[in-house]
Amino acid sequence: MASEDTPDHRPAGAPDAAAPRRGLLAVGPPGTPDWLVDAVRDGGATVVPVDRAEGLLWAHPDDPDGLGQVVAVHGDSLRWIQLPWAGIEPYVRVLDHDRLWTCGKGVYAEPVAELALTLALAGFRGLPTYLHDAPLTERGTIGRNLHGASIVIVGAGGITDSFLRLVAPFAPDTTVVRRRPEPHPAATRTVTLAELDEVLVDADLVVVACALTPATKGLFDASRLRRLRSDCWLVNVARGAHVVTDDLVDALREGSLGGAGLDVTDPEPLPVDHPLWSLPTCMITPHVGNTATMARPLLAERIRTNVDRWIRGEPLLGAVDVDAGY
Amino acid sequence: MASEDTPDHRPAGAPDAAAPRRGLLAVGPPGTPDWLVDAVRDGGATVVPVDRAEGLLWAHPDDPDGLGQVVAVHGDSLRWIQLPWAGIEPYVRVLDHDRLWTCGKGVYAEPVAELALTLALAGFRGLPTYLHDAPLTERGTIGRNLHGASIVIVGAGGITDSFLRLVAPFAPDTTVVRRRPEPHPAATRTVTLAELDEVLVDADLVVVACALTPATKGLFDASRLRRLRSDCWLVNVARGAHVVTDDLVDALREGSLGGAGLDVTDPEPLPVDHPLWSLPTCMITPHVGNTATMARPLLAERIRTNVDRWIRGEPLLGAVDVDAGY
16 A cells, blocks of 8 residues: 555655645545535545545544544554544544644634624614515615724634625724734724723624633623614624623613624523514524535635645645644 | 906816815705705815805705706806716706716715625525524524625626625625626626526526616516526615516515515515515515615715815716716
């Protein structure tokens, strides 16, 4: 077998575009869907059994034992392993420094950012009202532009990156709120969480896109919601517990904010008889920021790109920080 | 009066930034809303009675006799007249070659393009279903990305310009369909109306944004709707009569297209008992592509910009082609 005939002892992660075996990649475990195999081929690789391969796409979301066995047997020749998922917690104990590891991080932010923009536009343009009461709604009375809006985005991760890119043509004034004071390059300004209360009062739109931590749990409680203008929309595509649900119900009932677009709720799923369902200025989607259907073409694109880069000896996208475990 | 003491016989439209009276502008007729007067001042002008003014903002949407009288008396000194509206049909008989005329054309395309994107995103992401049946909808089963979509846009005017700008970050494949073969600079490709049937079959999204003419009336009839893929969304922000309503009802009932987002209908308004209202894949907004609330800040911005440019002697936006009458 090629891998035994010509063992490859170059350091892991050192690109060498001239290597003859670079284009030989394996896909596992058995049963991996065709579209993932196709993505590897579309990137320019020849799909071969793992004993002849220099790299591996491991497509199972949660089979660290299976991958561990493959690495134990063929690890000497596998110089790159691609995991398709962004959350690779199940595989942390298999990660090592003997090869390059990549994952799907960044890929899944785009659909979530799209949904955040969808909910924002739908709210601004009055869709909840029109879809419920359209025949009876007076013409021309509802809705306003997102163009030129003041937008506060809580969090500075991949969703925020994508959202700022999608919203840029609307010429908004954007404030990113994050833990560290490091400015987000695509935002009008960046402030820390300590300044959240100050920036909320001028917002037309607030997008919650941060990780759930002790510092952000219950961030939008009654006192914070009261700081929002009565025409401000709140969009949450992060985690339900960022918002105190009962306080949001009160605020929406009082009309102290314009409305809410929620892809996540607390509790989740929301009980069928929960009051949020019946509030006319609340739009709820059931955690569909990133569905399998949406992720598939984006993931295929990422894998194609990485295979192509691997063959050319270029840096790969989504490199895992092995010590950090993500 | 100043206009009689120092008659100004420079050719109309010849900018001269050094002229001392350039910053003196009038606003009429009496009763013009403050925000329009403020926009003139914000542009750097001093608002003066028309007999001392070198330029005029005429803000009434339909008072050609009033404007005609002002021009008859003060026309010698009025070197620029700004009409705020894009459709200036009522004023065609007052237009002349003795001064520069500008209007609001281009200003109103942006809100309409925003609504087109709103309806497209809402359709793609399943909002009609979620807003009606959310508590009962299975998680994660509905919705797809606009990212990378194949979009056909019928028409190549201001709405299309704005829409292409707003949708660009979604990395779409865009086909503009227009009368003349002249390529739209922001589209992936441009084809003529004769090629419409060919390009429809691959579309994820069709946006109707063209003028209503004999060539486009009933453009989307049963045979054209049948060419659309069963997951394609049709968005109409132009005129209701571009689509044959009964044929659309049939297509939506059969599920032969994904859904429709309509800001315009035929008839309009749609009767309260019309079948379109009850179709779950149809979103209808009551011709709110551009409401007064939306237009106001955009129009104020246009007027500010033009006043500033006028004072600096720079070319103005929205110059009227006097012979063409628009």
